[in-house]
Amino acid sequence: MKSVVPVWLVAAIGAVAVGVFADPRNYLVFLPVVLGVATLLTFGIQLGIRRKEGYVNRVTASTTGVVVILGLATLVLGPIAFAG
Secondary structure, eight states: OTTTHHHHHHHHHHHHHHHHHSOGGGHHHHHHHHHHHHHHHHHHHHHHTTOOTTHHHHHHHHHHHHHHHHHHHHHHHHHHHHHO
16 A cells, blocks of 8 residues: 555645646546546556556556546536536
8 A cells, every 4th residue: 555645645736736736627637637647646556666566556556546636627627627
């Protein structure tokens, strides 16, 4: 779990940054960018720790957490994006 939680934090910080800094019309444009960054970070961290055991489980946990975090961010920011 030590290698999974940092990716979740990056996704949460990225979602908050999109909500704070992006134009509301572009919320749904930048959230997939955060997903891409988190996915690349996931693979970078998991390949960097050089442990074969549990690789698929760690990548799955990391990616699933990111999707849930960004899904919640979309539920919050999506209506704002369409109202703007």
